[in-house]
Amino acid sequence: MNLKLNQILKKFFFDSSCSICKKEVEDDEIYICKKCREKIEKEKSLHVRKNIYYLFEYKNEIRKLIIDYKLNGRKELSCFISKIIEDEIIKIIRENSIDVVIPIPMSEERFLLRGFNQVELILDNIGINYKKAKRKKETIPMHKILEKDVRKINIKSVFQCDFSVNNKNILIVDDIVTTGTTMLEMIKSLEETGKPKNIYIFAISVAPTFYKKFL
Template sequence: MVDKNLKKIILENDIDIIIPVPLNKKRLLSRGFNQVSFILDILNIEYSKIVRVKNTKHMSLLLDKNMRKHNISKAFYIPIDINKKNILIIDDIITTGSTIKEIIKELKISGTPKSITIFTFSMAHSYKKSF
C-alpha cells in the first residue's frame, strides 16, 4: 500500500528530488540504518541525501513546541541543487512538524525549489488538527 501511494504522489507531483529526513550521527550509529532510506531502497526509489550537521536531542523527549524548534534549528545542510525542482521530503513520523519546517527553511535558503511536498508514514493526531 505504501509503495502505491508513494509512487502515485511522485508521479502526480512530477517529483524531481526525493529527500528522506536524515538521522543524527549518534542515532544512526545506534540504530544502524535510516528507516526511511531503508524503505526507499526496498521500493527501488532513488533519493538524494541532505546532511544533518547537528546532533539534536530526540524530539520525542521535548514536549514544548518552542524547545523542539530550538533543538532542530540549523540542523541541516543541503548539498544538492534544488533550484526549480519539485521536491518530496519523506519522514517516518511528524509530531509537531518542527523537523519538516526546518528542512523547508533550509531548502529555501539554499535555492528556489519549484514545489515542496511532504510524505509521512505516521502523523500525530495533534498535528493533523493544525490543518
C-alpha cells in the same frame, strides 16, 4: 535434526512475536501476523492536505509497528512497510512530477544506535532514488553560548543540502510527523539552498498533535 526441534530452537533464539499483537507468528510471516497485516491494510487511506500526504494517523497498530521497527531494530519489517506505501508514494511522485526525494536524516547518535535509517531503507526497497540531506553538527560548545546568541543559533537551519534544488519539485519523506518542527527545519534549509518550485511532504503517519494544529 527433525523439523520440530528445529522450530523449537528457532523460537528459543529468535523473538518471533508479532510486532502488533505480540502473538507468535507463523513460520512464513516475518514479525507480523496475517490478522494484524490485514488490519493495517484496511486502515490505510491516503489523506491530502495542502502539500502534505499521509497514510495513517499515528496511533494503534501503525504506531506499534513503527515503534518496533525503529526502536527494537526489527529491520526486516521494512519489507512490509514498503509494500504498504509503495503504490501511493509512486503515484505521488508521478502526479507531482517530483524531481528530488529527500528522506529526513537521522542524528548521528541515533544512526549509530540503530544502524540503519528507517526511511532510506524503505525507499531502497521500493527502488526510489533519493538525495541525502545532512544534519549539521553543532560547532559551538553549549557553555560558550551567550544569551544574545541563542536566538541566532536557533534560527540557523539544522540541515544542509549539497545538491541543487532550484526550480525542482521536491518531496520530503518521513515515517512520523509529530510536531512538524523537523519538517519546517527541512523546508527552511531547502529555501536557504535555492529556490525550489514546489515542496511536498509524504509521511507514513501523522500524530494528532500535528494534524489538529496544521491540517
